Amino acid sequence: MWNLRKDIIKIISSNNLGSQVLTNEEAAHFYSLVFEKFAKFEKYQYPLWENLKDTVSVEDKDGWQKIDRILGKEEVLLFFEYKDDSSMFKFSNPEDVKTVLGNMHAFVFYVTNVNVDYLLCFNDHDYLIWTGNSFPEFL
Numbered sequence: 001m002w003n004l005r006k007d008i009i010k011i012i013s014s015n016n017l018g019s020q021v022l023t024n025e026e027a028a029h030f031y032s033l034v035f036e037k038f039a040k041f042e043k044y045q046y047p048l049w050e051n052l053k054d055t056v057s058v059e060d061k062d063g064w065q066k067i068d069r070i071l072g073k074e075e076v077l078l079f080f081e082y083k084d085d086s087s088m089f090k091f092s093n094p095e096d097v098k099t100v101l102g103n104m105h106a107f108v109f110y111v112t113n114v115n116v117d118y119l120l121c122f123n124d125h126d127y128l129i130w131t132g133n134s135f136p137e138f139l
Helices: 004-015 024-038 063-071 094-102
Strands: 019-021 056-059 076-080 088-091 109-113 118-122 127-132
Touching: 004 019, 004 094, 024 076, 024 088, 024 109, 024 118, 024 127, 063 094, 063 109, 063 118, 063 127, 076 094, 088 094, 094 109
Parallel strands: none
Antiparallel strands: 019 088, 056 127, 076 088, 076 109, 109 118, 118 127
16 A cells, blocks of 8 residues: 555655645645535545536646646645545645656646635546636646
8 A cells, every 4th residue: 555645755865845834733624625615515535636616627748747837836735635635735835746646647736826715626537627716728
């Protein structure tokens, strides 16, 4: 069985990426904001991507490779299905997230900014899913 947190920390370290692991309290705060703003229910229900409000999506098996173009240069939070791993990482930019993802096996992940203005998901069916402020042009 793989350990997302451990694997990501190893990749961050070996690539000298600008990131940090959020504390459990910080992660819980951001999870709460995400569920409140974007989920159909106030508490987590698996899978989150099936329980999001007002989404736009596109099927693209390589969609995860476009997150740096979609999100620009701002600080972002990377997280996963809560039932799989409640860890959350803050990255100085989406390019560093792309580096991490390119060095791992496929898994469902979510990205938002520190203001939680949007939520971007890449799921296990190769869909990029967006909800929140102004839909990006790729959708």
